[in-house]
Amino acid sequence: MAKYEFGKYRLDTEKPDATAIAAILADGSTDDILFAAANAVKAREYGNLVFVRGIIEFSNYCRCSCAYCGLNAGMKMTRYRMTPDELVEAAVETARVYRTVILQSGEDLYYTADMLADIVARIKARANCAVTLSIGERSLEEYKKIREAGGDRFLLKHETADAALYQSLHGVLLDSRLQAQRMLKALGFELGGGFMVGLPGQTDMTLANDLLTLRREGVVMAGIGPFIAHPDTSIGQAADGDAHKTLKVLALARLLLPRCHLPSTTALNVKGGMKDALLCGANVIMQKATPYEYRKLYDIYPGRDAKDVPLKEQFEELEQRLAGLGLRAE
């Protein structure tokens, strides 16, 4: 545990204080010190390695009504689902290039726990990779089946630690999300959490509490990305989250959770922040491995990359880009 000084503010990582974190976020005069400190901790913990994961977005059906999300149940859009066979083949192919395969979808109950467990077991039988699920909230019994079939990790962000804001954006309780995270952890999944920066109504104090929530819930990964307004959603006219503020939150996350896997999130990459993120604490990149015909349809927010570059080529391009920054893809 360490103590950092940022001008007149102190961050004691043993006893972090939300007010001090919020003050550091509000003050722009020590950002360079913050970024350098985060980069040093990242280098100490992970050297020059960047872990690259392949993500397959296998269904854009969703039962939820998250106000910010382009996949929400009320959106009029072309929906798709990959068949289990198609998904297993895509995952095995992805595992030839990436060591971790992330299976992500809207909350789509078409895929029962038995189906998901079977998909995971078939992938694990054929590929030497870690399997991460990112499919939203399910019951303990459903999570258990997926875990027993070999699911290694689970990404479920708390999205915002402000309970009133959470409820206004989702129409359901933050507590249910936190309970789901706790179930996943108790089942032995490596838990990934995270939240958005710049949601309408959010303050620096909310962000400080977001960071403390990651610590309290014991996440080992955290996706921290800017909110990007999707024009067809009910909050589509709100301003996007600020990329610089997101980098500051990311850097603080690295100081507060030194070993945590922190991706340069897709949303931050859309805002041109990948290089900066990798130099202020991020140690993970998620690359699209969704079959080309579905990429454009997974329209969470505008600006997402839908290029059809073969996986191997995509990885090699990234390796070169990282080498230019003195980093090594793993």
Ligand code: SAM
């Ligand atoms: N359904 C799963 C879940 O809720 O965990 C996974 C899919 S969900 C689309 C993945 C993530 O997208 C969410 O955790 C949320 O943080 C992010 N997201 C959705 N809409 C966004 C937006 N407009 N701007 C930034 N991130 C967004």
